[in-house]
Amino acid sequence: MSRHLLDCRRLLCPMPVIRIQDRIAELEPGDELEAICTDPGVMQDIPAWCRINGHQVLETREEDDEYILLLRVGEGE
């Protein structure tokens, strides 16, 4: 298990989703990814994307106009 960080600041949806999707494709099941975003839309879209694709949202928080999501990579196929 390893932990990774992804900077999605200033990206507007769906770009943060695309970045996260492409990053997760390189990770292993069980790995964790923390994404820092500024578009509030991510609070809807990323959990939806995770539900569809079988990943887990461990934590979401809002700090100084930034939205931080901690995700755990799912098992995949």
Add this chain to the structure above:
Amino acid sequence: MQRKAVALISGGLDSLLAVRIIQEQDIHVEGINFFTGFCVEGHTHAIRKKDQKKPKRNNALWAAEQLGIKLHIVDIVEEYKQVVFNPRYGYGANLNPCLDCKIFMVKKAKEWMEAHGFDFIITGEVVGQRPKSQRKDTMPIVQRDSGIGDRLLRPLCAKNLPPTLPEREGWVDREKLYDFSGRTRKPQMALAKQFGFEDYAQPAGGCCFLTDEQYSVKLQDLWKARGSRQYEMDDIMLLKVGRHIRSRPEYKLIISREEGEGKFLQGYRKLYPSLKTVSHPGPLCLIDGDFAEEQIEEAARIVARYSQGKNAPEVELEYRDTEGNTRLVTVTPLAPHELKKEWVV
């Protein structure tokens, strides 16, 4: 062996139905959604504060969740430029290159299909629904030019078209496909009811900003000013925001209309010089183009016109260059009659 189909998902009702029809025939379906940069998308609408009350969602993700399918979102911003600059089959009513766009997306989906071992592609197209890209005579062009041939199935109108490979091979039962045609939406709505879909998206014009007249005018203005058909992601985002005023051919002012837009534009101050009123509440303005510092005052007068100090004898503004150096200027706001109509893009 269970066959696999990849569906082009726009997030609208038609693709939702097309997938469900094929799922009912025991085909494994996954969705693909292309991000061109111009997609009409809930959140980009929500830059304006007043729009933020309604909950926003990404319709493609929402559709995939309703259908219980995986969704792959593909960034095609760079490659898509060629489609916008140079559409072989021309534009629709505005700058929408719909037929070329369809061909391009099906071609990309075909590459994905082959790379992932899928068998065919489905779309929610309906014969006669759109004036250019969904006509009986243009539909075969999509198949030919994209190279997909008869591995493209359009479940909503398949019965009006020659049988495709999945039908001929018996992977899907043609009898259980549909024969929709024309612009009416009634059959789709009835089918949605039958499948139990509610609250689906009904995009008015098309699936992207290029069908929007005002947006197209702004994009054309940008191309004209730059002397070439060029755009970057930042340009296409900024065309969605603020009022655009071209008081001189070399540059234009992008002036926020309210707080949400002001906040959004702030994120661009390292890329564009900006003006902000300081003596009175007012907008933030980015300056896009060839701008000389001697022109600060004339630009500042226009910006002041949109501040709460518009009737004051003097308004003070802060000019900031892209390095972050600032300078204060005091100007008389432009009088209403001095603001020329033709400046407003």
